[in-house]
Amino acid sequence: MSLIEVHNLSIRxxxxxxxxxxxxxxxxxxxxxxxxxxxxxxxxxLRAIIGxxxxxxxxxxxxxxxKLGYVPQKxxxxxxxxxxxxxxxxxxxGVAPAAIDAAxxxxxxxxxxxxxxxxxxxxxxxxxxxxxxxxxxxxILLLDEATQGLDQPxxxxxxxxxxxxxxxxxxxxxxxxxxxxxxMSASDRVICLNGHVCCEGTPEVVASAPEYRALFGSGTLGAxxxxxxxxxxxxxxxxxxxxxxxxxxxxxxx
Amino acid sequence: MLDDFMVxxxxxGVGVAFAAAPLGCFVVWRRMAYFxxxxxxASILGIALSLALSISVFAGTMLVALIMALTVNMLxxxxxxxxxxxxxxxxxxxxxxxxAVSFLSGIRIDxxxxxxxxxxxxxxxxxxxxxxxxxxxxxxxxWRWSDLLTATLNEDLAYASGINPKRxxxxxxxxxxxxxxxxxxxxxxxxxxxxxxxxxxxARPLSRTPEGMAMVAAGIGSVSALVGLRAAYVLDTPAGPxxxxxAALIFAALSIVxxxxxxxx
Numbered sequence: 001m002s003l004i005e006v007h008n009l010s011i012r013x014x015x016x017x018x019x020x021x022x023x024x025x026x027x028x029x030x031x032x033x034x035x036x037x038x039x040x041x042x043x044x045x046l047r048a049i050i051g052x053x054x055x056x057x058x059x060x061x062x063x064x065x066x067k068l069g070y071v072p073q074k075x076x077x078x079x080x081x082x083x084x085x086x087x088x089x090x091x092x093x094g095v096a097p098a099a100i101d102a103a104x105x106x107x108x109x110x111x112x113x114x115x116x117x118x119x120x121x122x123x124x125x126x127x128x129x130x131x132x133x134x135x136x137x138x139x140i141l142l143l144d145e146a147t148q149g150l151d152q153p154x155x156x157x158x159x160x161x162x163x164x165x166x167x168x169x170x171x172x173x174x175x176x177x178x179x180x181x182x183x184m185s186a187s188d189r190v191i192c193l194n195g196h197v198c199c200e201g202t203p204e205v206v207a208s209a210p211e212y213r214a215l216f217g218s219g220t221l222g223a224x225x226x227x228x229x230x231x232x233x234x235x236x237x238x239x240x241x242x243x244x245x246x247x248x249x250x251x252x253x254x
Numbered sequence: 255m256l257d258d259f260m261v262x263x264x265x266x267g268v269g270v271a272f273a274a275a276p277l278g279c280f281v282v283w284r285r286m287a288y289f290x291x292x293x294x295x296a297s298i299l300g301i302a303l304s305l306a307l308s309i310s311v312f313a314g315t316m317l318v319a320l321i322m323a324l325t326v327n328m329l330x331x332x333x334x335x336x337x338x339x340x341x342x343x344x345x346x347x348x349x350x351x352x353x354a355v356s357f358l359s360g361i362r363i364d365x366x367x368x369x370x371x372x373x374x375x376x377x378x379x380x381x382x383x384x385x386x387x388x389x390x391x392x393x394x395x396x397w398r399w400s401d402l403l404t405a406t407l408n409e410d411l412a413y414a415s416g417i418n419p420k421r422x423x424x425x426x427x428x429x430x431x432x433x434x435x436x437x438x439x440x441x442x443x444x445x446x447x448x449x450x451x452x453x454x455x456x457a458r459p460l461s462r463t464p465e466g467m468a469m470v471a472a473g474i475g476s477v478s479a480l481v482g483l484r485a486a487y488v489l490d491t492p493a494g495p496x497x498x499x500x501a502a503l504i505f506a507a508l509s510i511v512x513x514x515x516x517x518x519x
Binding site: 050 | 401
């Protein structure tokens with residue numbers, strides 16, 4: 001049983017079709033990445049999965065008791081809204097302080113509980129968003145270009161953190177990313193989206209698919225080279241992660 | 255005690271301050287200041303309607319404020335920007351309202367009383383309507399507080415937590431319509447938005463939590479009403495504008511203190 005399944009999903013805004021006939025599934029412990037040009041419906045797909053967009057056709061199903069952890073694109077909090085990090089994490093239903101501390105620690109920012117949201121740096125902010133997603137002990141993390149607005153080291157550190165979290169908890173990851181080298185080196189499967197699913201499969205399969213090359217051009221060669229270079233190293237990581245998953249105490253799978 | 259018109263006026267002012275404080279915070283956080291203004295301006299049409307149909311001014315203004323807010327809610331995202339829509343609706347409603355009032359030749363209407371409020375003429379019935387409305391607004395916002403806050407932070411985060419931000423927006427719209435309707439007698443159509451925004455904005459430098467900001471805003475609003483009314487009595491100035499002047503002075507003083515404090519850190 002997959003954690004989430006999307007069946008023949010279509011989304012229309014007004015008269016404009018954003019997505020047509022998209023099907024995908026994410027299994028326990030997998031890292032699945034969605035790539036695609038601007039306006040290809042990546043964010044709409046993720047929003048449909050969290051229930052923010054009603055599909056015009058098709059459906060999204062979740063396994064029983066599967067919890068989602070959603071990390072949005074960089075969000076703006078008006079500076080007139082006074083809000084501590086702890087309070088932000090406790091919304092909307094209240095969370096025990098111990099759980100807040102644990103989530104912040106897991107996201108790599110253990111000392112921020114009392115800080116005001118408006119004063120966080122970009123990297124701290126994204127980690128707090130990650131902590132918020134982790135509080136419900138999700139079996140799957142959904143990341144929507146979570147490193148947008150971070151510089152290269154910041155973004156690399158953030159993905160490192162995701163990798164650590166995944167190894168600790170064994171949760172699956174479904175992410176949208178523009179950073180092709182990250183995608184190609186870290187994903188189990190890649191889904192290339194452009195209004196519909198152009199191609200999907202392992203990073204190697206997608207990178208050599210003509211549809212993908214048509215969209216991403218020569219940039220793919222560099223990404224592929226990086227991927228090849230990192231291949232053994234990352235394969236080990238994935239192996240570790242899956243191993244941790246099967247021993248993990250979270251009830252990821254029946 | 256309620257026989258004294260100054261006591262009734264003070265109680266009315268404090269009642270409006272309590273309704274306006276938590277709502278005003280959301281207006282500030284969500285950058286809806288113009289929305290409050292527009293709803294208030296449109297309520298002039300409600301006054302004309304209620305006079306023509308001989309229904310209570312409270313019911314008439316609330317009806318028009320609600321229709322206006324719901325229409326704007328529905329129309330946003332369909333080609334026009336929010337502020338354009340608000341401008342069209344608010345000023346058309348204001349103009350139609352003023353024209354409609356001029357047709358009511360049989361009745362002598364003191365338009366100034368509706369534009370700037372007539373807090374010194376608050377009756378016992380008005381007082382119960384104001385406090386009833388204020389209690390309703392505070393209860394409504396208190397009940398939805400956490401969900402409203404989450405939806406204010408980010409719509410998608412709200413959806414991911416199982417909250418429908420559209421429904422929360424509707425709650426705010428409803429609260430705004432009630433507040434406008436009860437505040438007309440106190441500060442008038444033109445100054446309602448001031449009672450929403452100024453105490454909330456003034457409370458910001460003193461607050462570290464959202465709840466704290468709402469409570470401080472209620473305090474600042476109440477003090478403004480008390481001091482403003484006293485000043486109006488002593489200096490023989492119009493009461494509604496005097497209240498807003500005091501709130502503005504508090505805002506200025508707290509802003510200066512706030513910026514001094516943050517620059518010394």
